[in-house]
Amino acid sequence: MFDPSSIVVGLEIGTSKVCAVVGEMNPDGVLNIIGLGQARSRGVRKGEITDATMAEEDVRHAIVEAEQMADVEIRSVFLGVTGGHLRGFNNRGVHPVVSSDREITEEDVQDVIKNAKAINLPAQNHVIHAIRQHFLVDGQDGISNPVGMLGARVEVDVHVLHGNLNRLQNPIRTVKGLQLEVDDIVFTGLASSLALLNSEQKELGSLVVDIGGGTTNYVVYTNGIIKHTGVLAVGGDHLSNDLAYGLKVPLGRAEQLKIEHGCAFVEEEDKGRTVTLASELGLPLKVINVEHLRRIMSLRLEEIFQLILQDLQQAGVLDYLRAGVFLSGGCSRIPKIARLAEQVLDLPVSTGKTNSISGLRSALDQAEFATPIGLVKYGSFQQRKRAAKSTLADGIKTTIHQIFRGSKGSTR
Amino acid sequence: MTPEMLPDSGSGPAPAPLSAPTPTTQEQPGSSLVESRHAIRVFGIGSTGVRVLETVINETASQAYSVAIHCEAKALTTSTARERVHLEAKLFRGLGSGGDPERGRAAAEENLVHLKRLCDGARVVLIVAGLGGGAGSGISPVLAKAAKEAGALVLCFIATPFECEGSLRHQAAQTGLERLAPASDLIICQPNQKLMPVIDPSTSLYETFNLPNRLLSQAVICAWQSLSCEPVIGLGFSDLCEVIRQRFNVSTFAVASATGADRASEVVQQILSNPLAGGAEALKAADIVGVTLLADASLTMMEVNRVMERIRQECGTAPFMMGASVVPGPDSRLRIGLIMTHAETEPPAVQPVQDPALASPGHRGPGPTTDLLQTGLKGSSRGSTRFAAPAPPTTPERLEKLRKPKTALSRMRQVQLPLEIVSKGRFEKSEPTIHQGEDLDIPTYIRRHVALN
Structure with missing residues (x-):
């Protein structure tokens, strides 16, 4: 049962918290969450590590907690990465079909994908993901598997997500400093979308917006493939900072106010409402105008959605989002944020649910955990691929073995 | 101006730095100066000041302790002020200030000791002057400083010239205002140009200044009486000034009076139609409003209440304060004085039209300076004085230096945006x-x- 290959760990070093989730794959490939560890993050700003020592300590805490809960030893993790430096774009690869009968073979498909992934990027940039989208055969769109089809020319689109290599190295180094292996790095937005969406929603077309502490990551699915990704280095931290500045309170107090009294809308009844902050002794310290608090928050959140809207408009994917918008991340807990997003994006908006994974359901079905759960899910896909390869090899081995044994037996 | 030329100056005893005290009727040295009824002194400076002072003396039946100061002996001969001071400087060679504020200033500084003695023991000093000329713009700041040093509350009643009097005069007025600001507690500014729309078109040039002078004298009288009577209700006039002073330095003062049974309503009606008050809009836009009421012993609480009720309505959100005093005597008028300061500029209706011809290229004052000057004058609001530094110890040479980089000064002023x-x-x-x-x-x-x- 504790075969290390069946344990998948997702680690997110976020701006507000470091979270490690341990998943276990059943022999039949079903993923089950068995452990969760988290720690308040102190060394991260806008999704990127600014204080390596602090970050390392926080990661250790989270990992240890997850290990204790799952009762396993964590050796390797799937690491979530994000940051304002990440960029996504679509690239197309072309390959002429050279065989005499014009039948597209497996080799042609491999070649065209290779062509599509050959991207000219500056040396310091690293490709995190190159996600295959649809094939085109002689200009015919929307083909998911062209093998066996006839055509003169096969093309494929890939969505490439790349970032600055050095900045991507920072979290990897931090994790490696704890004697842990990094199986793969995964864009956190992609991870969230994996946790939240089922295949039907991907097929219909949906937008996942993960508003975390330091960054806002978003991913667009249309026709079952990832069409667009984006990172905005603005998040919940900015809300707190705005409040601290606007209401003239310390940052910690602003954070607390955001959680206790925050709202994405300024309602009529908020006008003139006040909240009295009390000192430790219970004496009134400062009177906060709720209207101002919510106005500051509302403007910031509205701006985030407007920036996303602009980006989606430019990418031309706005009309394909038939399943709507799914929110995750800590900020999706802000009351009425879905309504605000609906107003700005003019699309149905709901808070995403991570119901596609079993185990620890009530504890995990929270918007903040979408990313680490998605990381585990991503990891499980990777493991399954590897397992499939290995089972193929194993199968051959056993067959040979059996043949061999059988022949032995028969001789005996 | 060179020393050897001095003996040539025939008229005026040149070496005598002090005034040639022309016939002073009741010169009571020493004791009279500290007498309480002389605690409020009205100084009329320059031609306008002396003329206004004359009206004040007549209206108050010579009760006010009045001092007329001028650089020209001729203008003082008709004055009935208690003290008449003819400021003479070596520089003048008996020719008066010649419309140059620097000369006026030099004369005042030469006779500083004398000016200080005039202010000795005063509680409140009212300075009445028309700015733009030599005496008014030059002497007033020095006198204000002397009065302040003597520990008096300094209130200045200032008239600024008409637009058509030329930009040089404007500039002199502006400089005078700027110098006056740090030295005085409150400047009540009456831009004459603002009265242009209400001056009867058929008024002869000779009578043009009758209206501005009358308004100015009314303001001074109102202030003087409010100061000399203890307030029955609300704040005393000096306290009102004190409160307003904390906000801004330049204010508008409008006065109205009415008699009869319905005097309370009438007086409000009048004050609102007063061109200086600028109507109800100006009142609403005011940053702070001070109201002083004056009447004889027949004044009732009902009347005070009625007046204040109306003012309160008109003020809108602007904060206001009031004080009402009873004036002894058979005067049946109810008088109201309204002090206002504006953070914003005045309503556009009364803003003078800028005449481009005034800022002619050949003129010393370049374009921006003229603009600044006008905003400073027409607004009579915070703009001109809010950032004024306290006046440094000035000498005529230093002033000469200061005058020259006037443009640089105004450029610095423009930079002061809220950052x-x-x-x-x-x-x-x-x-x-x-x-x-x-x-x-x-x-x-x-x-x-x-x-x-």
Whole structure:
């Protein structure tokens, strides 16, 4: 049962918290969450590590907690990465079909994908993901598997997500400093979308917006493939900072106010409402105008959605989002944020649910955990691929073995 | 101006630095100066000042302790002021200030000791002057400073010239106002240009100044009487001035009076139609309003209440204070004095039209200076004085130096915009999130200029 290959760990070093989730794959490939560890993050700003020592300590805490809960030893993790430096774009690869009968073979498909992934990027940039989208055969769109089809020319689109290599190295180094292996790095937005969406929603077309502490990551699915990704280095931290500045309170107090009294809308009844902050002794310290608090928050959140809207408009994917918008991340807990997003994006908006994974359901079905759960899910896909390869090899081995044994037996 | 030329100056005893005290009727040295009824002194400076002072003396039946100061002996001969001071400087060679404020200033500084003696023991000093000429613009600041040093509350009643009097005169007035500001507690400014629309078109040039002078004298009389009577209700006039002073230095003062049974309503009606008050809009836009009421012993609480009720309505959100005093004597008038300060400029209706011809290229004053001058004058609001530094110890040479880089001075003034530095808080040290030239780390509400009130 504790075969290390069946344990998948997702680690997110976020701006507000470091979270490690341990998943276990059943022999039949079903993923089950068995452990969760988290720690308040102190060394991260806008999704990127600014204080390596602090970050390392926080990661250790989270990992240890997850290990204790799952009762396993964590050796390797799937690491979530994000940051304002990440960029996504679509690239197309072309390959002429050279065989005499014009039948597209497996080799042609491999070649065209290779062509599509050959991207000219500056040396310091690293490709995190190159996600295959649809094939085109002689200009015919929307083909998911062209093998066996006839055509003169096969093309494929890939969505490439790349970032600055050095900045991507920072979290990897931090994790490696704890004697842990990094199986793969995964864009956190992609991870969230994996946790939240089922295949039907991907097929219909949906937008996942993960508003975390330091960054806002978003991913667009249309026709079952990832069409667009984006990172905005603005998040919940900015809300707190705005409040601290606007209401003239310390940052910690602003954070607390955001959680206790925050709202994405300024309602009529908020006008003139006040909240009295009390000192430790219970004496009134400062009177906060709720209207101002919510106005500051509302403007910031509205701006985030407007920036996303602009980006989606430019990418031309706005009309394909038939399943709507799914929110995750800590900020999706802000009351009425879905309504605000609906107003700005003019699309149905709901808070995403991570119901596609079993185990620890009530504890995990929270918007903040979408990313680490998605990381585990991503990891499980990777493991399954590897397992499939290995089972193929194993199968051959056993067959040979059996043949061999059988022949032995028969001789005996 | 060279010393050897001095003996040539025939008229005027040149070496005598002090005034040639021309016939002073009741010169009571020493004791009279500290007498309580002489605690309030009215100084008329320059031709306008002396003329206004004359009206004040007549109206108050010579009760006010009045001092007339001028650089020309001729103008003082008709004055009935208690003290008449003819300021003479070596520089003048008996020719008066010749319309040059610097000369007036030099004369005043030469005779500083004498001016100080005139202010000795005063509680409140009212300075009445028309700015723009030599005596008014030159002497007033020096006198104000002397009075302040003597420990008096200094209130200045200032008339500024008409637009058509030329930009040089304007500039002199502006300079005078700027110098007066740090030295005085409150400047009540009456821009004559503002009265232009209400001056009867058929008024002869000879009578043009009758209206401005009358208004100015009314203001002075009202102030003087309010000061000399203890307030029955509300704040005393000096306290009103004190409160207003804390906000701004230049204010508008309008006076109205009415008699009869319905005097309370009438007086409000009048004050609102007063061109200096600028109507109800100006009252609403005022930053702070002070009201002083004066009447004889028949004044009833009902009347005070009625007046204040109306004023309160007109004031809107502007804060206001009041004081009412009873004047002894058989005067049946109810008088109201209204002091206002404006943070904004005046309503456009009464703004003088800028005449481009005034700022002719050949003129010393360049364009921007003229603009500044006008805003300073017509606004009579905070703009001109809010940032004025305390007057440095000045000498005529230093002033000459100061006058020259006038343009540089005004350029500096333009730079004084409210500069709000937005701290980025916890994102101070991280890489800024720039999106289409906007720094997203700065709170959205600030970038979008959403006011949180």
